[in-house]
Amino acid sequence: MSSFAVTILGQDRPGIIAEATGALADLGGNLEDTSMTLLRGHFVMTLVVSTDATEQSLRAILDEKFGDKDLDVVVMELHGAASAPSTGQSYVLSVHGADRVGIVASITEVLARGGANITDLTTRLGGSLYLLVAEIDIPASTSVAELEAQIKQVAEDLGVGASLRPAESDDL
Amino acid sequence: MHMPDLPIGTVQVVLVTPHSVLSTRCVEVDPRDPLTVQLAADLIATQRVSPGCVGLAANQIGVGQRVFSLDVSKHPKARIHHGEFVVVNPEIVEATRNEKGREGCMSVPDFTGDVKRATRLTLKAQLPGTAEEIFIETDAFEARAIQHEVDHLDGFVFLDKVAGAHAIYPRQTYL
16 A cells, blocks of 8 residues: 555636546545645645555546646655654744735744744735735744744734734633 | 532543444433433543543433533633533523634544634523423633533534634644
């Protein structure tokens, strides 16, 4: 049994997910984690699939489905172990303000320097407003107050606002 | 609310999804039935030994009956609270002022999720061992916890109520 990452992207229309996952199911592919969304009207999906099928047969069946349409297909075998679960505390970072080049790069550079690991990040551009929301794990060895101050400084330099809050959940 | 004395309960195993009893609506029961009173005691016993557990629905311990236990008295987000109690045949009669919050559940150990819940509510129910009808008015965290437990009794876990496709998160650790 091998794991593959399958990425399909292109012009959106109804039925892409049904066709792609149907083809993978026909090959005995079991979907694990997936992400499927629209990015400015373009459909993007990335699926982690475990299957006994070969990379070639996965690519062949998907090319057959989508090869002559406006969709690109990438199949890649995943090697090595998944990253170890993080032990840090989870936070949600929201950044929003007037759109400009470099917001994501500057903010994530600060996070990287602080050893914070991004586990999910979404950005959206609506009109002239740019929005970034990220789930991040901050290791115990990093001072959250210091990291927050650095994020706020960079945000101020960019002319955007940033807020960091614990992503605490309550057990019920 | 005066909680009747209960017999000594037995700690039960808490079931995790997927399990049919967690996704099936629980049935009404006679609160005076000695088996219902024993179920109430078992819920309290199981809740007390489960770290971080503030509430438990009967179907989480494998019994498909409309009974749940709750105790949010030590939770920092609780405002109004009614201490440790068990109710039978609960029904939410009024719920207002929704707020989103992130929930975890012993029966869904690998995920947390954002769920909108009313922050003010009135619950109609019976207490184990009596046929008397009571009304519980509460807010904040106790209101959220009651809605979570009533959802269990209706066959739903928080995954059925999440705010959107991006509102479920992998859980790193469970207490």
